[in-house]
Amino acid sequence: MSVVAELVPTAQAGDAKPEFWRWEESCWADEAVDWRSAKTIAVGIDVGSVSSQCVVTADGKLYAYSSMRTGNNSPDSARNAFNGVHQKTGLTLNDVHFVVGTGYGRVNVPFSHKAITEIACHARGANYMGGNKVRTILDMGGQDCKAIHCDDKGKVTNFLMNDKCAAGTGRGMEVISDLMQIPIAELGSRSFDVDQEPEAVSSVCVVFAKSEALALLKGGYTKNKVIAAYCQAMAERVVSLLERIGVEEGFFITGGIAKNAGVVKRIEKILGIQAMRTEIDSQIAGALGAALFGHTLVQKQGPAQPVAVAG
């Protein structure tokens, strides 16, 4: 199964000012699978603070997903994520046997049958993506960071979350991307293009890190060196969180920042552990876990009736 998503064109017409922080939205479906022949179709919707994902499983296997930016309200973001999959596959809510909402906007998914926390869903999703050897999960989301331990079935055994400050989150990286005027997807590779690894900037606050980055630029640092200093700060920040619950072998990273090699490789270096790799988009772990919970619930209690959605 090849998991290469189709990028959704970003509306930029008439935009005077480029937005470097904008990451690409994407949709994917396994074209080798016909969802019409599946006995159980489950959907997971993860409405995060920055991105929203919809994942469809057919008989408990990943079939399709979309990853879109979260808008200004959770119900519309959930609908938008589902529409991404609908346009790609023709699947409608009437064809779905169970919908589970997760993420920060989980209680506002208008067509969900159940809401489950993103902590449980990320553990379940990581267990699917990385296999039953996954024990420690680091989820670096848009505006929070979570460290999770799970067992061989993906059940959470220990978790810790930090959502009080943006340091160590995707939003922090977006701020630096805009400040440096470098597309966010390039930050990781550019952070390695330095003669010498610099000291980390402030790891306790994005506002401090931003002003420190400006001072470094004025002091003669190249942009790449500033990015390297920020990636190092981010790595140190999340490692300090991970160390509170301990890191076990079977280390897996989920969330958008998992795509940033500049942070991931620095985390691996500090921990002395290689993160497990997957060809599935790390950003869909929460929605995938939600869909898998939905699949299990259908097996236990049968299909749910579609939830009527106004508007």
Place this chain on the structure above:
Amino acid sequence: MIANYGYKDGSGEYYISIDTDKCIQCPVGRACLTACPKSMFETMTDDYDDEVVWIKPAFRRSLAYDCAGCKPASGRKALPCVSACTPGAVQHSW
């Protein structure tokens, strides 16, 4: 499951840990609910359908301040929530 509620910021780490395996079969009738002077604890059904205690979301980003009145600097010898929880499910990180 060990559930850690709280945060880390520039001033330190402030987490209240609840061992839900010990909390599920509480022999003291969830004494933590009434022991906390700020009523920060409440019962909920977790993702695995177990009824456990958690910290109300409204308090999770301000524990350093909300718990200050129960810390030794305020003259108390023991934390009321930790003392009330005889199974030892509740712990503070600071």
